[in-house]
Amino acid sequence: MIQNEVLDCIRSRRSTRNFQEQQIKEEELEALLDAAIWAPSGGNNQSWLFTAVQNKEALSRINELLKEGFQRWTPDDDYPGKLGAKAMAQKKDCRFFYHAPTLIIASNRPNYENAMADCSLALENLFLAARSLGLGSCYINQLHWLRNDPELREFLFELGIPREHTICSSAVVGYIAKESSVPPRKEGTINIIK
Numbered sequence: 631m632i633q634n635e636v637l638d639c640i641r642s643r644r645s646t647r648n649f650q651e652q653q654i655k656e657e658e659l660e661a662l663l664d665a666a667i668w669a670p671s672g673g674n675n676q677s678w679l680f681t682a683v684q685n686k687e688a689l690s691r692i693n694e695l696l697k698e699g700f701q702r703w704t705p706d707d708d709y710p711g712k713l714g715a716k717a718m719a720q721k722k723d724c725r726f727f728y729h730a731p732t733l734i735i736a737s738n739r740p741n742y743e744n745a746m747a748d749c750s751l752a753l754e755n756l757f758l759a760a761r762s763l764g765l766g767s768c769y770i771n772q773l774h775w776l777r778n779d780p781e782l783r784e785f786l787f788e789l790g791i792p793r794e795h796t797i798c799s800s801a802v803v804g805y806i807a808k809e810s811s812v813p814p815r816k817e818g819t820i821n822i823i824k
C-alpha cells in the first residue's frame with residue numbers, strides 16, 4: 631500500500647467523542663475554515679457558509695434547543711441514529727457536542743441540488759485538516775435533522791445564519807481527551823473493472 635502524509639492522514643482520521651475543555655488556537659480555527667472553503671463545489675458555486683461557534687453560552691443554548699426540538703420532532707424514517715438522538719435528548723446530561731469547545735455549522739443556499747454534497751466535501755477537508763494539526767473532530771448530524779425547527783432557526787439567525795439557508799451539516803473540533811477506536815473497513819465495498 632502506498633504511504634504518504636496525505637494518505638496517512640486520511641487513514642488515521644477518527645471521529646472524536648471525548649474533548650478537552652481548552653479552546654483551539656485562533657490560527658488552528660483559521661486553518662480549518664480555510665481547508666473547508668478550498669473544497670470543490672458544484673459549478674464552483676461556493677454558496678456555503680461556515681459558522682464557527684466558540685461562545686460557551688451559545689453552544690449550551692444550541693444543545694438545549696436541540697434537546698427541546700427533539701421532543702417535538704417526529705423522524706420521517708426509522709434510521710437508528712435519529713431514534714438514538716431523540717432518546718438521547720431526553721437525558722438530562724445530554725451533550726450532542728461531547729463538550730467540544732468549537733462547533734462549525736455548514737449551511738447553504740436553499741433549493742440548490744448540490745448543497746449537501748458541497749458542504750460534506752468541505753467538512754471532510756476540515757476533518758483532515760484537523761487531523762493534520764493533531765486536533766479531534768466529529769460530524770454532528772442533529773442540526774441537519776432539526777434544520778426546520780423554528781426555535782433553533784431563530785437562534786441560528788441571531789448567530790448570522792440566514793433564515794432561508796438549509797443547515798447541511800456540522801462538525802465539532804477540539805483537543806482530544808480520549809482516542810477513538812478504529813472501526814474496521816467492511817469487505818466488498820470496492821469494485822474494479824479492468
Ligand SMILES: Cc1cc2nc3c(=O)[nH]c(=O)nc-3n(C[C@H](O)[C@H](O)[C@H](O)COP(=O)(O)O)c2cc1C
Nearest residue numbers: 643644645646647768769770771772810811812813
Ligand atoms: C453523515 C454522517 C453523520 C454523522 N453523524 C454523527 C453524529 O451525529 N454524531 C456522532 O457522534 N457521529 C456522527 N458521525 C460519525 C460516524 O459515526 C463515524 O464517522 C463512523 O462511526 C466511523 O468512525 P470514524 O469516523 O472514526 O472512522 C456521522 C458521520 C457521517 C458521515
